[in-house]
Amino acid sequence: MTSLSDLPLRANLVGKQPYGAPQDPVPVSLNVNENTHPIPEGVVADIAESLAQAVHGVNRYPDREFTELREALAGYLGHGLTVEQLWAANGSNEVLQQILQAFGGPGRSLLSFTPTYSMYPLLASGTDTEWIAVARPADYALTPELVVGALREHRPDIAILCGPNNPTGTPLDREVILAAYEAFDGILIVDEAYHEFDAQRESAVALLPGRHRLLVSRTMSKAFAFAGVRLGYLAADPAVIDALRLVRLPYHLSALTQAAATAAIRHSDEMLATVADIRDQRDRLAAALVQLGYEVHPSGANFLLVGGFDDPAAVFESLRAQGILIRNLGIEGHLRITAGTESETTAVIEAIAALTPTAR
Numbered sequence: 001m002t003s004l005s006d007l008p009l010r011a012n013l014v015g016k017q018p019y020g021a022p023q024d025p026v027p028v029s030l031n032v033n034e035n036t037h038p039i040p041e042g043v044v045a046d047i048a049e050s051l052a053q054a055v056h057g058v059n060r061y062p063d064r065e066f067t068e069l070r071e072a073l074a075g076y077l078g079h080g081l082t083v084e085q086l087w088a089a090n091g092s093n094e095v096l097q098q099i100l101q102a103f104g105g106p107g108r109s110l111l112s113f114t115p116t117y118s119m120y121p122l123l124a125s126g127t128d129t130e131w132i133a134v135a136r137p138a139d140y141a142l143t144p145e146l147v148v149g150a151l152r153e154h155r156p157d158i159a160i161l162c163g164p165n166n167p168t169g170t171p172l173d174r175e176v177i178l179a180a181y182e183a184f185d186g187i188l189i190v191d192e193a194y195h196e197f198d199a200q201r202e203s204a205v206a207l208l209p210g211r212h213r214l215l216v217s218r219t220m221s222k223a224f225a226f227a228g229v230r231l232g233y234l235a236a237d238p239a240v241i242d243a244l245r246l247v248r249l250p251y252h253l254s255a256l257t258q259a260a261a262t263a264a265i266r267h268s269d270e271m272l273a274t275v276a277d278i279r280d281q282r283d284r285l286a287a288a289l290v291q292l293g294y295e296v297h298p299s300g301a302n303f304l305l306v307g308g309f310d311d312p313a314a315v316f317e318s319l320r321a322q323g324i325l326i327r328n329l330g331i332e333g334h335l336r337i338t339a340g341t342e343s344e345t346t347a348v349i350e351a352i353a354a355l356t357p358t359a360r
């Protein structure tokens with residue numbers, strides 16, 4: 001039988017593990033930060049109608065510039081953004097990959113502050129970009145001093161600030177973004193995958209004017225309840241968008257993806273109607289776990305990083321056996337839990353409460 005080690009794999013991929021959160025068909029799936037609420041029926045019908053229309057045209061390639069979708073995204077983001085400042089791809093993971101293809105690569109580097117999104121180092125190795133991990137402090141919060149020090153020391157070609165940060169939930173302050181931008185002359189990405197859950201905070205999109213090296217990435221996978229469609233997007237200077245056109249595959253967004261996403265944005269209020277409830281469930285989960293004696297890190301997202309588990313792997317497996325999937329990211333003593341619907345949140349609280357006398 002052939003194994004990976006028999007193949008002439010690129011040296012920088014040897015020994016790497018693929019991204020692989022479990023996809024068990026369990027009743028309570030709270031491990032990949034999806035919006036667990038279904039899309040409202042009326043919206044489903046309108047999206048289906050748009051898809052049906054689009055199918056009539058699939059003998060032709062789709063609009064390579066996906067202009068209608070970019071117009072919709074510009075309208076959704078506001079801040080006076082124009083179509084030329086918008087880009088999209090199959091998930092923000094693909095957007096990030098395109099950024100690394102254009103601005104990273106052999107001899108170049110990507111810096112971020114760990115623990116952070118596990119895809120960043122994988123995207124770096126996939127594009128042969130050096131990965132520089134700088135540790136966050138004990139409370140995971142970034143400060144201008146920490147970020148400026150790291151950027152001046154390492155001078156990366158690209159830096160990513162994730163806010164709110166996955167997997168810690170930590171919000172990202174505007175002062176940190178501004179200080180980072182001034183501290184080096186590379187590409188600064190702010191990954192706002194969870195921004196809609198932190199609605200009190202102004203988006204980094206507001207900082208774009210006059211900052212051509214600032215890139216703000218977003219996704220429809222989380223608050224928008226659209227993970228299955230694969231649509232991530234970016235707001236940046238039009239010159240940055242031109243750079244991404246050099247590396248994107250022709251017609252990378254299918255006619256069906258464009259139709260579904262454009263239709264969903266027409267219904268953004270209904271699509272986002274569950275966000276307030278998810279935040280309430282997150283806060284209820286946090287209060288219950290603190291009551292049980294766990295350490296809950298402040299979160300601006302739809303998930304919590306929870307510390308105080310003597311044996312996180314055992315807790316993870318015990319919940320999995322009960323049909324509840326959460327996330328073990330290998331952070332000592334910690335597990336990450338997505339806030340779901342009221343009944344899902346109750347299920348995870350009850351399961352952890354039942355384990356607590358023995359697990360702690």
Ligand SMILES: *Cc1c(COP(=O)(O)O)cnc(C)c1O
Pocket residue numbers: 033090091092093094117162166191193218219220221222227230231232
């Ligand atoms: C989930 C997530 C993404 C988005 O992924 P998609 O490819 O858009 O589904 C991006 N960044 C972070 C930090 C995430 O947690």
